[in-house]
Amino acid sequence: MxxxxxxxxxxxxxxxxxxxxxxxxxxxxxxxxEDAGGKGINVARVLDAAGADALAVLPLAADDPxxxxxxxxxxxxxxxPVDGHCRANVTITDPAxxxxxxxxxxxxxTVDELAGLEEAVVAAAEGARWVVLAGSLPPGVPDDFYAHVIDAVRTRWGAAAPRMAVDASGPALAAVVEHAHPDLxxxxxxxxxxxxGQVLDGDLTEAAARIGRALVPNKVASALVTLGxxxxxxxxxxxxxxxVPPPTRxxxxxxxxxSSLAGFLLAESRGADPAACLVSAIRHGAAAASLPGTMAPRPGDLPTADIPVAHL
Structure with a gap:
């Protein structure tokens, strides 16, 4: 799960x-x-399409369209259950x-709604292999909310706690890295x-690896850095x-x-080594980019071309 x-x-x-x-x-x-979106939902959709056991936890009002x-x-x-309705995002794409x-x-x-969401995550984490905390935080939510959720899951399940992955940005990501030592x-x-606070100058791949090494393993157990x-x-x-991905329209x-994150988790959950996990991430990200909107790539959408992996 x-x-x-x-x-x-x-x-x-x-x-x-x-x-x-x-x-x-x-x-x-x-x-x-129109698609039901949000980063965690997108990840769960890709996992489900691949036949993996996935569950998306989210706040939702009973009367929300x-x-x-x-x-x-x-x-x-x-x-x-919450009172507020989900936001709407608009994406405009052209033929290029x-x-x-x-x-x-x-x-x-509200404070009570956040507490209810945290309790739901802790309960859902029982027996899971990964918990993925993904996306932006709504206005008024503390920057360290993800860090608190990670602590709550690990406190409740101890040695049986799932691995914790975070796909966030800004203060929310900084708080997790500073206080929670996520697994990914x-x-x-x-x-x-x-x-x-570092500039990725020169070769982008080399720079991402260099900066990633400054975080791994002291601050985070691993880092998957996507480069478009x-x-x-x-x-x-x-x-x-x-x-790098194969040529993609x-x-x-x-x-x-x-989708890249989902591809990584799929491979890791099936026992793949790091290089194979990276290839799976690349294939799923490329497949998603070839589809309209936020459609989830299915196994038949994945590119089949060879993807060499360089060990830096």
Whole structure:
């Protein structure tokens, strides 16, 4: 079982244009779609599509229209009652794959609602292999919320506690790294630079590996750094690995990082070594980028070309 946690879910509306976005102009859309989004939900959707046992934990009001879209997507979910409704995100993509996103902040949960969400995560973590804390925090939620959840899970389950993965940014990621020693973080290059205050200059792959080594294993057990079209770098206590995706026709980059994380977790849960886990991450990220909106790649969508792995 892999449990994902989405504190700030979103109704993702994707608008596909027939040509480049023209700010200030009126344009007709070629197509549109709606998906139940949020990083943890995206990860759970990919895992479920691959036949893995996954559960998405999220806050959800009984009268929230988001529930209809969530059910339509058949995402295995555990919902925690709240009063506020999920936010909406708008993504605009053009035929060249250029993506523009408008993300709303989300409703502010109460102290009791946050406590209920934490309790639900702790309960769902029983017997799980991984718990994935993913995405932004809504307004009013303390920056160290993820760190508190990790502590609560480990305190409750002790030696049987699942591994903890975090895909966040800014103060939320910084608090986790400083106080919670997660088993895995998944920043992109910009998030890694913000976290460490270091510039990823020169060769991006080498820089990501160098900065990752400053975090692993003292602050985090491992780091999967996604680099967009340049692939990803995995840093563990035993070494650093890098790989690049095969040629991909990009349709939407939304959710590609989430799919990369799901691909890594799928392989790791099946006993793969670090290099194979990285290849799985690359394949899933590339597949997601080739699909419209935040569609979850299925096994048949994965590129089959060979993906060499360099041991840095």
């Amino acid at each position: 892999i449990v994902t946690v989405t504190v700030n879910p979103s109704l993702d509306r994707t608008i596909v244009l027939g040509g480049p976005l023209q700010p200030g102009a009126v344009q007709a859309a070629a197509s549109t779609r 988001f529930a209809v879209v969530l059910r339509a997507g058949a995402v295995p979910a555990c919902t925690v 794959g250029v993506t523009t996103k408008l993300n709303l902040p989300g409703a502010t949960p 973080i998944k920043p992109n290059d910009d998030e890694l630079a913000e976290l460490t 079209g340049r692939g990803a770098v995995l840093v563990t206590a035993d070494g650093a690995y890098a790989a 990009v349709r939407s980059t939304v959710g590609a990082g989430d």
